[in-house]
Amino acid sequence: MRWIAASAAALALLAQGAAADTFRFTAIPDEDQSRLVERFSKVADYLEERLDVEVEYVPVKSYGAAVTAFRNDQVQLAWFGGLSGVQARRLVPDSRAIAQGAEDAAFETYFIAHRSTRLEDGDQLPDAVEGMSFTFGSKTSTSGRLMPEHYLRQRFGEAPDEIFSRVGFSGDHSRTIALVEAGTYELGAVNYAVWDAAVEDGRVDTDQVQVIWTTPSYPDYQWTLRGDADERYGEGFSDRVRAALLEMDDPALLDSFPRSAFIPADNAMYAPIEDVAEELGLLR
Amino acid sequence: MSDAALPRRPAWLAGRATGPRLARHTLTLIALALLLAPLADLSVVTRDPWTELGRMLQGLAWPDFASVESPFHALGLTVSVALWGTLAGVVLGFPLALLFARSRLVRAGCAFVRAIHELFWALLFLQVFGLSALTALAALAIPYAGIFAKVFAEILEQTPRAPADALPPGVGRLSRFLYAELPLAWTQLAAYIRYRFECGLRASVLLGFVGLPTLGFQLETAFREGRYPEAGALLWCFYLLIATLPWWSHRRLVPLLLVGGVFLLGPWPAVDGGLLWRFVSQDLWPAPLLAGDGAGLVDWFASIPELAPAIGNTLLLALLGTVGALLVAMALWPLASRHFGHPASRLAGRGLLVLLRSTPELMLAFVFLLLLGPSLLPAWLALALHNGALIAFLVARHADGLEPGMPGLPASGRLAYELLPRVYPSLLALLYYRAEVILRETAILGMLGVATLGYYIDENFQYLMFDTAAFLLLVTAGLNIAVDALSRRLRPREVPQEDPCLR
Numbered sequence: 001m002r003w004i005a006a007s008a009a010a011l012a013l014l015a016q017g018a019a020a021d022t023f024r025f026t027a028i029p030d031e032d033q034s035r036l037v038e039r040f041s042k043v044a045d046y047l048e049e050r051l052d053v054e055v056e057y058v059p060v061k062s063y064g065a066a067v068t069a070f071r072n073d074q075v076q077l078a079w080f081g082g083l084s085g086v087q088a089r090r091l092v093p094d095s096r097a098i099a100q101g102a103e104d105a106a107f108e109t110y111f112i113a114h115r116s117t118r119l120e121d122g123d124q125l126p127d128a129v130e131g132m133s134f135t136f137g138s139k140t141s142t143s144g145r146l147m148p149e150h151y152l153r154q155r156f157g158e159a160p161d162e163i164f165s166r167v168g169f170s171g172d173h174s175r176t177i178a179l180v181e182a183g184t185y186e187l188g189a190v191n192y193a194v195w196d197a198a199v200e201d202g203r204v205d206t207d208q209v210q211v212i213w214t215t216p217s218y219p220d221y222q223w224t225l226r227g228d229a230d231e232r233y234g235e236g237f238s239d240r241v242r243a244a245l246l247e248m249d250d251p252a253l254l255d256s257f258p259r260s261a262f263i264p265a266d267n268a269m270y271a272p273i274e275d276v277a278e279e280l281g282l283l284r
Numbered sequence: 285m286s287d288a289a290l291p292r293r294p295a296w297l298a299g300r301a302t303g304p305r306l307a308r309h310t311l312t313l314i315a316l317a318l319l320l321a322p323l324a325d326l327s328v329v330t331r332d333p334w335t336e337l338g339r340m341l342q343g344l345a346w347p348d349f350a351s352v353e354s355p356f357h358a359l360g361l362t363v364s365v366a367l368w369g370t371l372a373g374v375v376l377g378f379p380l381a382l383l384f385a386r387s388r389l390v391r392a393g394c395a396f397v398r399a400i401h402e403l404f405w406a407l408l409f410l411q412v413f414g415l416s417a418l419t420a421l422a423a424l425a426i427p428y429a430g431i432f433a434k435v436f437a438e439i440l441e442q443t444p445r446a447p448a449d450a451l452p453p454g455v456g457r458l459s460r461f462l463y464a465e466l467p468l469a470w471t472q473l474a475a476y477i478r479y480r481f482e483c484g485l486r487a488s489v490l491l492g493f494v495g496l497p498t499l500g501f502q503l504e505t506a507f508r509e510g511r512y513p514e515a516g517a518l519l520w521c522f523y524l525l526i527a528t529l530p531w532w533s534h535r536r537l538v539p540l541l542l543v544g545g546v547f548l549l550g551p552w553p554a555v556d557g558g559l560l561w562r563f564v565s566q567d568l569w570p571a572p573l574l575a576g577d578g579a580g581l582v583d584w585f586a587s588i589p590e591l592a593p594a595i596g597n598t599l600l601l602a603l604l605g606t607v608g609a610l611l612v613a614m615a616l617w618p619l620a621s622r623h624f625g626h627p628a629s630r631l632a633g634r635g636l637l638v639l640l641r642s643t644p645e646l647m648l649a650f651v652f653l654l655l656l657g658p659s660l661l662p663a664w665l666a667l668a669l670h671n672g673a674l675i676a677f678l679v680a681r682h683a684d685g686l687e688p689g690m691p692g693l694p695a696s697g698r699l700a701y702e703l704l705p706r707v708y709p710s711l712l713a714l715l716y717y718r719a720e721v722i723l724r725e726t727a728i729l730g731m732l733g734v735a736t737l738g739y740y741i742d743e744n745f746q747y748l749m750f751d752t753a754a755f756l757l758l759v760t761a762g763l764n765i766a767v768d769a770l771s772r773r774l775r776p777r778e779v780p781q782e783d784p785c786l787r
Contacts, residue, residue, distance in 0.1 A: 033505045034514065035353045058415065061495030061505070064746045065410060072559055074414040087748055116331060133329070133658065140746045168658050172508040182654050183331020203510070205335065281587070282747055 022054045023047070023233060026066050027079035029257055030143070030221065031173065031194045039256040046253055050244035053233055063140050067091065076229055077241065079257065082107075082142035082220045082273040087283065089267060094227025097267050098242040101259030105269075106217035108192040109143045109151075112176075112209050114183045119212045125155050126212070134160065135168040135185040137176050140282070142220050142273060144173055148189035150276045151215050174198070181209045193258075218272060221257075222265045303705065306712055309774060310610070317607040324600055324664075329657030336510075336654050343512020344519065351514040352502060352521075357548070359521060362498040364545030365417070365491065366484035369424025371542070374477060376425060377432025382461070384437035394430035399764030400757055401724040401738070402427055402487045406494050407745045407753075411567065412560050417549035420496045424484055435476055443468040482529060489522060490644060500644070507647060519643065526642045527635075567750040588752055589740045595763065598736040601660060602723040602767070605667030609722065610715050612672025613679060616640075617711075620680040623688065623703060624695055637680075640673030649729050663729040667722055675714045683707050716771035723767050727760070737763070 025047070027040055040057040048055040058075050060066045063084035069075045071091045080088055089095050113119045119126055137144020152160055161167045168185055170176045173194040180188040181204060195211070198204045223245055229238050245262045248254060254261065277283040298304060349355070383390045406423035413419040448464040492500020499522055506514040533541075572580025618624045619633030640648075645666045652662030688702050727738020737760045744753035 031509070033509060034351065034502075034511060038353060059495075059497065059501075060415060061493070061501060062746070064748065065415065065495045067748060068411055069414055072411075072414055072556070074553075091748070114331065135658075138746075139743055166658055174509045178336050178510055179654070182333045182336045184329065184333065184654055184657050208332065208335075284749070 021232070022056050023051065023077070024056045024058050024075045025077035025079070026058045026060050026069060026075045027257070028060060028063065028066060028081075030081070030191055031197055031258065043253050043256060046248065046250070047241075047244055051233075051237070051240055062138075063087075070095075070224070070226070073226070076226045076232075078224055080222060080224050081140075082218070082222070082270060083140055083146050083277055083282065084142075085222050085224050086270055086274045086277060088224055089270075090283070092226055095224055096227065097222040097265045097270060098225050098238065099245040099262040100219065100222040100265035100269075101257060102261045102263050103193065103259055104220045104222060104265075105263065107143060107220035108217050109148045109215045110190050110192050110195050110211045111148065111187060111213040111215075112180050112190055112195070113187050113212045114180050114185075115208055115210070116183060117186050121210065121212055124213065125152075129187055130156070130163055131165050132186040133166040133168070134164040134187040134189075135170045135176055135179055136160075136189055137169070137173050137191070138171050139169050141173075141191070142218075143191040144176065144189060145169070146273065146276055146280065146282065147215055147218050149280060153280075177204055177209065181205060183208075187212075197258075219265075219269050221259075222270070223262070302709060306708060309712065313603075313607050313610070317604055320600055320603065323596075324604065324660045326661045326664075327657065327659050328661065329659075330655060333654040337651070339510065340512050340651065343514075343516035345516070346513060347516035347520050348513035349517045351511070352517050355518070355521060358492075358497065358499045358502060358518075359525065360544070360548045362485065362488045362492075362500075362522075362525070363541065364548045365420045365424065365496070365498055366481060366488040367538075367541055367545050368417075368549065369421050369488065370428060370477065370481045370484045372421055372425035373428025373432050373480070376429035378436060380429065380433035381436035381440060384433050385441065390433070394433045395765045395768060396430070396761050397426050398430035398434070399720075399724070399761040399768070400427065401727050403490055403494060404727070404738075404741060404757060406491050406496065407742075410494065411750065412563050413553055413555065415495050415497075416553040418553060418555070420488070420491050420498070421549075423491060424487055428480060428484070431480065432477075436473060439469050439472045439476070440465060478533070481533065482526065485526065485529075486642065486644075493644075493646070503644075504646075507650070523638055523642055527638050563750070568754040570751045570755075584751075588755065589735075591759065594735055594737045594740055595759070597660075597734060598723065598726050598738070598760075598763065599767075601663055601667070601726045601729075601734065601736060602719065604660070604664045605671065605722040605726065606715060606719045608664055608668025609671035609675060609718060610711075612668050613675035613711060613715070616673060616676035617679040617683065617707075618699055618703075620677065621683045621703075623683060623698055633680075637673045637677045640669050641677060643670070645670045645725060645729065660734055663726070663734050666729065667725060671718050671722055671725075675711065675718060678714055679707050679711050682710055713775050716775045719771050720764060720768045723764055724760075 025044070027043070029036075036059045037057065040059070044055045044057045058069060060069060063081055066075075066078055066080065067084050067088045070078045070080075070088045078085075078088065085097060089097070111125060113129075117128070117132060119128060136148065139145055149160055152163060156163050164187070166185075168179075170179050170185075170188070173191045176185075176188040176190045177195065177198055179185050192214070195204075199206060225238055225241055229241065230236065242264070246264065248262060274283065352358075380390055380394060384394070402423050405426055406419055409419040409422045413422070443465050447468065448460055451460055451464055488498050489500040489503070492498040492502070493504045495501065499518055503515055503518040503522070506512070506518065566574065570581060570584045572578075572584050616633070616637065620630060620637050622630065624630075625633070648669060649662045649666035652665045656662055656665075683703050683706075686703065686706055688698055690698075690702055693702060724738075726734075726736045727741065729736070729738075737756055741753050741756045741760065744750070744756065
């Protein structure tokens with residue numbers, strides 16, 4: 001029993017709070033989440049150099065966890081998806097979207113279909129999809145759930161589980177592709193960037209599965225910063241963070257997101273996402 | 285109920301002896317499952333799963349260890365979380381065990397904390413402590429405290445009374461416990477802690493699925509994104525960890541592991557009382573209730589997903605999973621027992637059991653999802669195989685401790701007339717204990733679109749609607765407590781109590 005007491009004492013010694021003035025950020029790329037720490041530590045180094053404060057990357061698994069970390073001030077800056085950004089800015093007053101990827105101003109979702117459906121690429125979703133099986137990506141993904149559900153409701157005037165015989169949530173874009181390719185689900189909705197990357201790398205058999213419809217464009221991923229950043233890190237800190245992001249031009253850093261560049265963004269751009277999320281009952 | 289009122293049973297099913305009674309239980313369970321199975325959606329849709337399954341097998345056969353980011357840190361953290369979480373559970377659970385028999389409040393509290401899955405505890409603590417070791421430890425320690433309290437109380441209850449009675453009058457309660465009760469129960473307590481530690485390892489991996497940086501963090505991401513060589517490497521790491529458990533978790537190594545674990549678990553977060561208070565006093569309660577808005581509260585209730593189908597699905601899946609686990613356990617335990625086969629077949633059998641019980645259900649479910657299409661079926665098979673293999677492992681260990689009394693019987697006779705009758709009561713007892721666990725595990729198969737209670741809980745955590753999630757957690761906990769009470773009533777009483785791990 002003695003070692004229990006000794007270990008408990010050691011534990012108490014180590015149980016001290018982390019330094020308070022480190023600037024922390026988190027990011028979840030929409031594809032390839034391997035070696036997160038290694039890749040984003042480089043981004044942290046870049047920001048550290050530009051901002052003159054200690055910068056640390058906090059790896060998180062889900063957008064829900066990212067929003068919670070942001071709300072609890074465990075991270076001050078986050079690379080959010082469209083919906084998670086809106087959730088976060090609602091929970092943290094004065095926080096604001098400061099930059100988005102060049103690709104995010106006009107993001108799209110592809111509807112994909114297994115070859116057995118014999119559906120072809122068209123200007124709108126064919127009526128024939130009714131009664132087929134369908135899978136979204138993760139439940140809180142903007143491109144894998146929110147916007148595709150919105151356009152489905154617009155097209156058919158019904159909830160997805162009334163349109164389709166079966167509705168699943170694959171949990172991830174890559175999985176949506178895998179499940180539709182295997183014919184487990186006949187249809188799926190997938191982030192266009194993930195699909196394009198998978199096709200380019202030959203990771204998907206386009207004889208088995210193909211795009212049948214592309215949604216209109218909508219805003220997606222963005223950097224969101226807490227409102228009290230200037231107060232805590234010095235006057236003009238927010239502007240310096242934004243400048244550092246907009247001027248990031250090293251492809252090795254940008255590839256982690258993966259984006260070609262960052263462009264300015266503001267909260268108002270995401271109003272459409274907020275409206276749709278409220279309409280679908282994902283926000284209140 | 286008098287025997288005369290019952291319909292006549294065939295002779296082999298009649299009577300109050302253990303054998304026929306257990307046979308009746310088993311047959312009733314199977315009949316109930318068969319009767320209710322048509323209510324479940326069990327359709328099979330397959331087209332061409334073989335490409336994806338091929339990729340998976342390839343990943344498992346040729347794992348890519350180099351692609352894993354800091355595997356030793358993840359492994360170390362998995363072990364540390366399990367070790368410290370179990371230890372904290374023991375420290376919290378032990379005092380409760382002493383009060384367990386006397387206090388209804390303690391019993392109810394323990395039943396409640398046990399009834400919520402480790403993953404959901406983690407999701408709750410995540411809101412307050414963030415992604416830190418504190419979240420991980422609390423998520424293990426709290427439900428384990430409830431389990432330890434119950435099991436320790438049962439073990440202590442069975443320690444012989446004689447030494448305590450022999451003490452002179454006036455000896456304090458504490459001295460009596462330390463000198464006359466603890467030494468007698470120590471071996472059993474230690475064996476149970478050891479078994480719980482293996483459960484802790486699996487739970488520790490699972491915690492990675494919600495974002496704590498244990499082995500499960502990278503495993504889930506790699507698997508989800510189809511990077512199977514990396515997922516394969518991580519799975520092999522975990523299989524090896526479980527298979528070599530008896531060697532590296534030696535009594536003398538534990539203090540070393542504990543101290544090493546402390547360094548891996550840090551840095552510790554500063555606990556923010558404000559966050560904790562906000563979460564407990566606001567986030568968990570429906571906003572209209574806090575505002576005293578009666579009409580709003582009615583709307584709030586209307587926004588909760590329909591409970592009846594969710595409860596129905598949860599119970600149905602749990603029943604099917606339990607019966608499936610029974611069949612799987614019956615089929616698999618002889619493979620790993622010393623009474624059957626030869627060394628090579630036993631090694632293969634044990635390997636198979638490690639594989640099945642260590643692969644997270646979520647992954648088994650995904651494989652079956654590809655093979656069989658979306659329905660309740662993949663969830664059923666995943667639950668049955670995982671839990672069946674776990675029971676088979678424990679039953680095989682139990683059987684290994686038995687000496688056959690009729691030497692010279694062929695293997696089939698040894699199984700049918702000698703060993704099965706002797707291990708069956710404990711197999712069934714284990715199954716009833718496991719039924720409660722299966723009920724909790726139905727929660728994490730929401731990916732298949734099987735709308736169980738857990739599916740909605742997970743969904744509401746993702747939508748950050750903690751009040752709804754908390755409400756559904758209460759419903760789940762109530763359901764679990766009811767099933768636990770039922771299974772306790774049905775559990776065979778004749779189970780030899782020498783092995784506390786059979787619970």
